[in-house]
Amino acid sequence: xxxxxxxxERISRSTRSLTTGVDTNDVxxxxxxxxxxxxxxVPADLTIMTAMEFAGYxxxxxxxxxxxxxxxxxxxxxxxxxxxxxxxxxxxxxxEDGMSLVQIPFVPAGAASYDVAEERYAFSVFSKYYPExxxxxxxxxxxxxxxxxxxxxxxxxxxxxxxxEALTEGSFDCIQCGLCALRCPAxxxxxxxxxxxxxxxxxxxxxxxxxxxxxxxxxxRGDFEDALNELVGASQEKLTKLYAARERESD
Amino acid sequence: MTQDNDHASxxxxxxxxxxxLKLPYYPGCxxxxxxxxxxxxxxAVADALGIELVELPRWNCCGVVASLTDDDLMRHMGPVxxxxxxxxxxxxxxxxxxxxxxxxxSMCFNTLKxxxxxxxxxxxxxxxINDLMYREEDYRGEVEVVHFLxxxxxxxxxxxxxxxxxxxEGLKVAPYYGCxxxxxxxxxxxxxERPTAQDDLIRLLGATVVDNPRKTVCCGSYQTDDxxxxxxxxxxxxxxxARAAGADVVTTFCPLCAFNLDNRQRVxxxxxxxFEPMPVLYLTQLMALAFGFGEEACRFDLNYTDPREVLEAxxxxxxxx
Numbered sequence: 001x002x003x004x005x006x007x008x009e010r011i012s013r014s015t016r017s018l019t020t021g022v023d024t025n026d027v028x029x030x031x032x033x034x035x036x037x038x039x040x041x042v043p044a045d046l047t048i049m050t051a052m053e054f055a056g057y058x059x060x061x062x063x064x065x066x067x068x069x070x071x072x073x074x075x076x077x078x079x080x081x082x083x084x085x086x087x088x089x090x091x092x093x094x095x096e097d098g099m100s101l102v103q104i105p106f107v108p109a110g111a112a113s114y115d116v117a118e119e120r121y122a123f124s125v126f127s128k129y130y131p132e133x134x135x136x137x138x139x140x141x142x143x144x145x146x147x148x149x150x151x152x153x154x155x156x157x158x159x160x161x162x163x164x165e166a167l168t169e170g171s172f173d174c175i176q177c178g179l180c181a182l183r184c185p186a187x188x189x190x191x192x193x194x195x196x197x198x199x200x201x202x203x204x205x206x207x208x209x210x211x212x213x214x215x216x217x218x219x220x221r222g223d224f225e226d227a228l229n230e231l232v233g234a235s236q237e238k239l240t241k242l243y244a245a246r247e248r249e250s251d
Numbered sequence: 252m253t254q255d256n257d258h259a260s261x262x263x264x265x266x267x268x269x270x271x272l273k274l275p276y277y278p279g280c281x282x283x284x285x286x287x288x289x290x291x292x293x294x295a296v297a298d299a300l301g302i303e304l305v306e307l308p309r310w311n312c313c314g315v316v317a318s319l320t321d322d323d324l325m326r327h328m329g330p331v332x333x334x335x336x337x338x339x340x341x342x343x344x345x346x347x348x349x350x351x352x353x354x355x356x357s358m359c360f361n362t363l364k365x366x367x368x369x370x371x372x373x374x375x376x377x378x379x380i381n382d383l384m385y386r387e388e389d390y391r392g393e394v395e396v397v398h399f400l401x402x403x404x405x406x407x408x409x410x411x412x413x414x415x416x417x418x419x420e421g422l423k424v425a426p427y428y429g430c431x432x433x434x435x436x437x438x439x440x441x442x443x444e445r446p447t448a449q450d451d452l453i454r455l456l457g458a459t460v461v462d463n464p465r466k467t468v469c470c471g472s473y474q475t476d477d478x479x480x481x482x483x484x485x486x487x488x489x490x491x492x493a494r495a496a497g498a499d500v501v502t503t504f505c506p507l508c509a510f511n512l513d514n515r516q517r518v519x520x521x522x523x524x525x526f527e528p529m530p531v532l533y534l535t536q537l538m539a540l541a542f543g544f545g546e547e548a549c550r551f552d553l554n555y556t557d558p559r560e561v562l563e564a565x566x567x568x569x570x571x572x
Contacts (some may be wrong), residue, residue: 136311137326137329138329138332139329145388153311157311160312161280161283161284
C-alpha cells in the first residue's frame with residue numbers, strides 16, 4: 001500500500017484528462033469527431049468524454065465517476081453514413097472517425113413520491129405512479145438504448161404483470177442514465193419504474209437476509225458505540241492517517 | 252377427490268398421463284394478476300388431459316387491443332415478438348415441431364391472431380416489422396394462434412367425460428361468449444350468432460346448458476375504465492336474461508368479460524336494486540370442479556361474486572372445501 005502522497009496523486013490522476021500533459025506530436029492516430037455539429041481533430045484512442053475535454057470543453061454536467069458506474073454521461077451519436085442513432089456512456093466509449101455526438105446532461109422524467117411501506121404489493125402500484133407503463137408496445141427501443149445492456153423491455157413487461165422478482169433481477173444494474181426514457185415512443189420512464197419495483201420487492205418481496213438482522217441487533221445493542229466515538233473525537237491528523245490506511249479494493 | 256387420487260385413478264384406467272401434447276402457451280398479463288383463477292384452473296385441467304402447456308419464455312404484452320389502422324405497424328410488434336419466441340422454443344427444444352401458440356385469455360387470443368393474419372396477408376408489413384426488430388431473428392409467419400377451447404374441442408368427448416369424477420348434475424349453466432372468441436370473421440372460432448363451443452363441454456361435465464339470448468352481446472369491454480354505468484347496464488341486461496333462462500351460473504373465457512360481468516356487479520346492485528347477484532365463472536373452473544380438483548385449482552376465492560354458495564346448494568362443493 002502507498003503513502004498518503006501517492007494516494008492523493010492517484011486520485012488527482014484519475015480525474016484528469018488522459019491527454020493532459022501529452023505532447024500532441026507523440027500522438028500518431030487522429031480522428032475527426034463532430035461535437036454538436038462542429039468538427040474537432042482528436043487522438044483516436046480517447047473516450048468520448050476525454051475527447052471532448054481535449055477539444056476544450058469543460059464538463060460540469062454529463063460527467064461523474066468516469067468509471068461507467070454513475071450514469072451521468074449519457075451520449076447520443078451517429079456514425080458517419082449510418083442512419084441509426086446510437087447511445088452510450090461517454091466515459092466508456094471510444095471515439096470513431098466521423099462520429100457526430102452530443103452529451104445529454106439531464107433527462108426530464110419526473111420521479112414519483114411514495115412510501116413503499118404503505119403501498120399494496122401488487123402490479124397496480126405501477127399504474128398508480130407510472131401509468132405510462134401500460135402504453136408499452138414491446139418495440140424494444142429501450143433495450144437497444146441501454147448502455148448497460150439490460151433487457152429493459154423485459155423488465156417493463158415484468159412490471160406490467162406484477163412480477164417484482166423478475167423486474168428486480170432485470171433492472172438491478174440500472175445506472176439511471178435515462179437513455180431508455182429518452183428513446184421510448186410510449187414515453188415511459190423505465191428507470192423510475194425499475195427503481196419503484198426494486199424498492200417494492202426489497203420491502204415486501206425479498207426474504208429478510210440474516211446478516212442484516214444480525215447487524216441491526218449489533219447496532220441496537222451498541223456494539224459499535226466505542227469505535228464511533230473514537231472516530232468522532234479523533235484529530236484531523238489521525239483521521240487522515242486512518243483514511244490513507246483504510247481497507248480498499250485494488251484499482 | 253384430491254388431485255393425487257385422480258392421477259391414480261387415471262393410471263388405473265390405463266390411460267397415459269401425457270397424451271404427448273406439449274404446446275407453447277401464452278398466458279398474458281391478466282392471467283398473472285387479476286385472473287389467476289383462469290390460469291390455475293386451466294393448467295390443472297390441461298394437465299389432467301395430458302396437455303402440457305409450456306409458458307413462452309420472455310413473453311411480452313399481446314398488444315391488448317388489435318390495432319385496425321393501416322399505418323400503425325408499431326402496435327403489431329408485440330404480438331410478432333411473441334411469435335418469434337415460439338420459433339425459439341422450437342429451435343431450443345422446449346417444444347418439438349409445434350408452432351401452435353395456445354392462448355387462454357380470449358382477448359390475447361384475438362389480438363395475437365389478428366396480427367398473425369395481417370402478417371400472412373401483408374408480407375410487406377411483416378418485412379417492415381422484421382427490419383425494425385433487427386436484434387431478433389425474423390418472424391417466418393409459420394405460427395398458428397389457437398385458443399385453449401379449440402384444443403379442448405379436438406379431444407375425444409369420451410376422454411373428457413371419463414375424467415369427470417364429480418358430475419355437475421343439476422347445475423344450470425349459461426355460457427357467455429362475448430365478442431373476442433367469435434368476431435371478426437376469420438378470427439372467431441365458432442358461429443358468431445349461434446356459438447356452441449362451451450355448450451358441448453358443459454354437457455360433458457354433467458351440467459345443464461341454458462340458453463341466454465344475450466350470450467353474444469358485448470360486455471362493454473374497456474368502457475369499464477371510464478363509463479362504469481354503461482358497463483353496469485350491459486351486465487345487468489346480460490345477467491338478468493341468464494337468470495330468467497334459469498341459470499345458476501354464467502361461464503366465460505375472457506378476463507375482461509369476467510371483470511365486467513362479475514366485479515361490476517357491485518355497480519349493478521347500486522343502480523338496479525332488484526338485481527340478484529349471479530356467479531360468473533371461467534369454464535375451466537367448472538371443469539376443474541367436475542374433475543374433482545380442490546380449491547387450489549378451482550380458485551373460487553378469486554371470483555368477485557362467490558360461487559360457492561350456489562355450488563354448495565347444488566351439493567357440488569362440500570361445505571368448508
